[in-house]
Each structure stands twice: as C-alpha cells, then as structure tokens.
Amino acid sequence: MNNPDTHAQEHQESNEVVVEVTGCPKEDARTVFDALCRSFASDRPADDVPEDASTTRPTVWTVTVDVSRTGPGGEPGRLSGPVTAEVQGGYRAVDRLRLGLAESFAVKVVGTASGDQEQEVRLRLENLGD
Numbered sequence: 001m002n003n004p005d006t007h008a009q010e011h012q013e014s015n016e017v018v019v020e021v022t023g024c025p026k027e028d029a030r031t032v033f034d035a036l037c038r039s040f041a042s043d044r045p046a047d048d049v050p051e052d053a054s055t056t057r058p059t060v061w062t063v064t065v066d067v068s069r070t071g072p073g074g075e076p077g078r079l080s081g082p083v084t085a086e087v088q089g090g091y092r093a094v095d096r097l098r099l100g101l102a103e104s105f106a107v108k109v110v111g112t113a114s115g116d117q118e119q120e121v122r123l124r125l126e127n128l129g130d
Contacts, residue, residue: 013117015068017089017097022060024083029061031077032085032105032125038072039100040065067096076128077104083125084110094121101125 019036021029036042043064067089085101087094101107101123111122 013090013092015066015090015093016064017067017087017093018062018064019097020060020062020086021083022058022086025080026059026061028079028081028083031079032083032101033061033063035077035101035104036063036065036097039070039103040067040097041069041071042066065097067093067100070096070100075104079105079125079127085123085125086120087123088118088120090118094119098123104128 019032021032033042033044037044087097089097098107098109098121105125106128108124108126109121110124113120
C-alpha cells in the first residue's frame with residue numbers, strides 16, 4: 001500500500017538553489033554573495049571572501065542558499081559592471097531567489113533551461129537605477 005506522506009515527500013521541491021558567478025571581478029562576486037547572505041541562509045560563512053583561483057583561467061564562485069528562510073534583505077549592492085549568475089534549483093526556489101536578488105540589483109532573466117522538477121536560469125545583475 002502507498003503511504004501518502006512518502007509520496008508527498010518524494011515530490012516536495014527543494015528549497016536549495018545553487019548560484020555560480022564567473023567572468024567578473026572578485027569584488028563583484030563578493031557583493032552578490034553578500035546580498036544573498038543577507039536574504040537567505042547560505043553554505044558560506046559571512047567572512048568568506050571570494051579569491052581568484054587562477055591567473056590564467058576564469059574563476060567560478062559558487063554558493064548554495066536555502067530560500068525557505070528569508071533574512072532582512074538589504075541595501076542595493078554596487079557592482080563595477082553587469083554580473084552574470086547561473087542559478088539552478090526548483091522552480092519556486094529559483095523564483096524566490098530572483099525576487100531576493102531584486103531587492104539589491106536590477107535582475108534580468110537572459111536564459112533558461114527547464115527540466116522536470118528543476119530549472120537552470122541565467123540572470124544578469126546590474127546596479128539599481130542604472
């Protein structure tokens with residue numbers, strides 16, 4: 001016999017979203033991660049500073065956030081230029097993350113790849129008011 005609680009758990013969407021930032025200065029990666037950490041629980045300590053891993057290849061900075069618990073958000077971040085972020089997670093979780101980022105940045109969806117239960121979205125982040 002099927003247990004309805006087990007069936008519901010199998011289809012429960014994860015609240016975790018993986019965020020990858022690359023192709024920008026480490027200071028911009030830090031600005032994005034700081035905004036995420038103000039809005040959501042994160043696997044990165046607050047004092048974790050992104051560093052360049054290589055001088056010859058691009059660095060990819062990654063953070064996983066839990067969008068089920070939201071923080072106070074915060075002031076708009078200042079970026080030196082547009083930043084592209086690749087985000088991957090469940091549909092609702094990615095939407096919550098996008099709305100959280102919109103408190104600090106102008107957010108534009110520039111690409112999507114949809115799966116059965118998850119999606120990957122490319123976001124372009126810019127300074128608010130630019």
